Structures are given as structure tokens and as C-alpha cells.
Amino acid sequence: MAPADLPSPAPTSPFSLPVIRSSCILICSLVESYDLLLGRLDSLLPNRWQEVYGQLPRPTGSVDQLVAHFASRLDLTELDLVALSGAHTIGKAQCSAFSDRFGPREDGEFVQRLAANCSSDGERLQDLDIETPRAFDNAYYRNLVAGKGVLNSDKTLMNDPRTKELVEGFAADQWWWFFNQFGTSMKKVPLMYQAVPGRFGEIRRFGCFRRNSAPNQA
Numbered sequence: 001m002a003p004a005d006l007p008s009p010a011p012t013s014p015f016s017l018p019v020i021r022s023s024c025i026l027i028c029s030l031v032e033s034y035d036l037l038l039g040r041l042d043s044l045l046p047n048r049w050q051e052v053y054g055q056l057p058r059p060t061g062s063v064d065q066l067v068a069h070f071a072s073r074l075d076l077t078e079l080d081l082v083a084l085s086g087a088h089t090i091g092k093a094q095c096s097a098f099s100d101r102f103g104p105r106e107d108g109e110f111v112q113r114l115a116a117n118c119s120s121d122g123e124r125l126q127d128l129d130i131e132t133p134r135a136f137d138n139a140y141y142r143n144l145v146a147g148k149g150v151l152n153s154d155k156t157l158m159n160d161p162r163t164k165e166l167v168e169g170f171a172a173d174q175w176w177w178f179f180n181q182f183g184t185s186m187k188k189v190p191l192m193y194q195a196v197p198g199r200f201g202e203i204r205r206f207g208c209f210r211r212n213s214a215p216n217q218a
């Protein structure tokens with residue numbers, strides 16, 4: 001990305017210090033805390049779902065597609081891709097998010113288990129981290145090394161030497177590498193949208209869900 005294309009630093013809210021010490025609210029207790037910039041431009045209207053959907057990476061994506069997707073948004077690197085994918089150490093997915101893996105495409109024991117789970121109840125949600133779904137830890141990466149990634153976009157990180165090495169590194173080093181890198185990469189995320197040309201909005205003064213011009217309307 002050319003320097004001229006880089007977004008300006010996140011604007012700061014008059015209601016907050018430019019940078020404060022903030023804990024990761026995802027799962028607070030275990031993760032190293034990291035600084036977050038506060039005050040960012042929020043759009044005045046909700047995005048249409050088609051636009052939101054169009055901006056999300058696909059769970060069926062290959063490493064090349066995922067890397068390109070992250071690179072097109074503020075220079076997020078392969079390292080950021082692998083570190084941020086570690087958020088899948090918590091949370092669940094609908095079967096439709098990974099059912100592309102069933103059938104002739106893949107027939108390993110783990111995929112069969114996923115398919116059986118979905119066939120008994122298509123509405124059932126699948127833990128993305130099959131070992132410790134409620135803990136923010138590096139089990140997600142250890143699962144990937146063991147061939148137990150749920151989404152294709154998770155599993156495929158082991159198929160490319162660029163990302164495989166990073167997965168193995170995070171699997172081997174939770175505290176010093178994964179937790180630190182997760183914080184570093186998360187700090188880049190709020191800057192992503194300001195890279196979109198022509199985007200406009202406002203820095204919210206009365207709360208995230210209230211427009212400055214109509215603070216009493218949710």
C-alpha cells in the first residue's frame with residue numbers, strides 16, 4: 001500500500017483520552033491487556049447487509065484469498081490473519097458455514113464427526129474450538145495442527161507454508177507469542193474502515209448506538 005493511501009490516525013473522542021489502557025473484553029482474565037485507540041468514525045446509517053456481507057472473508061476461502069482480503073484492508077499481513085483467526089478459540093458456527101467440507105470433498109474421521117453432528121440437528125451450533133470452547137487460549141492452533149479445524153478457512157491455514165509455520169508457532173507458545181501478537185493485531189483492526197475512500201460519519205458523543213443529532217433515539 002502506498003503511503004498516501006494509508007489512513008490518517010484514528011480521530012479521538014472529546015470524551016476520552018486518545019489512548020487508554022483497555023482490557024480485552026473478549027475474554028478478559030487470561031489475555032494480556034493492550035492499548036486501544038478510542039474515538040472512531042461511525043457511519044450515520046446502518047450498512048445494508050449486502051454491503052456488510054460483501055466485506056467479510058469467506059469461510060470457504062483459500063489462504064491466498066484470505067491473505068488478499070486482509071491485505072486489502074489496511075495492510076493486514078499473514079501474521080495478522082493467523083493471529084486474529086485465533087479469536088475462533090471461542091464461539092460457535094452454524095453448520096452451513098462449514099458444510100462445504102462434507103461429502104466427496106473430504107472424508108476424514110474429524111469431518112465425519114462434524115457431519116454427523118450436523119445431520120442429527122441441522123440447527124445445531126458447532127464450537128469452533130473443539131477442545132476448550134470457553135477459554136481464550138491457544139487450543140485453536142493446537143487443534144489445527146491436529147487436523148481439527150472446523151471452518152475451511154481455519155483448516156486451510158495448515159495447508160500453506162506461510163501460515164502453517166505461524167499456526168505451529170502459536171500452538172507452541174501461548175503466552176509470549178500468541179497473546180502478545182493477538183493484542184498487536186487487534187489494535188490495527190479499528191483503523192481498517194478509515195481506509196475506505198469517501199466514507200463519512202461521526203465520532204459518537206453520547207454512546208455507540210446514538211447519533212449525535214438524535215441522542216435520544218436508539
Ligand code: HEM
Binds near residue numbers: 066087
Ligand atoms: C480469517 C477470516 C475469518 C473468517 C472466514 C471467519 C468466519 C467466521 C464464521 C463463518 C463464523 C461462524 C458464524 C456463524 O455461523 O454464525 C465465525 C464466527 C466467529 N468469528 Fe470469525 N472469521 C474470520 C475471522 C475472524 C476474526 C478476525 C475475528 C475476531 C478478531 C473473528 C471472531 C469470530 C467469533 C468470536 C466467532 C463466534 C461468534 C459466535 O459464537 O456468535 N473471526 N467466523
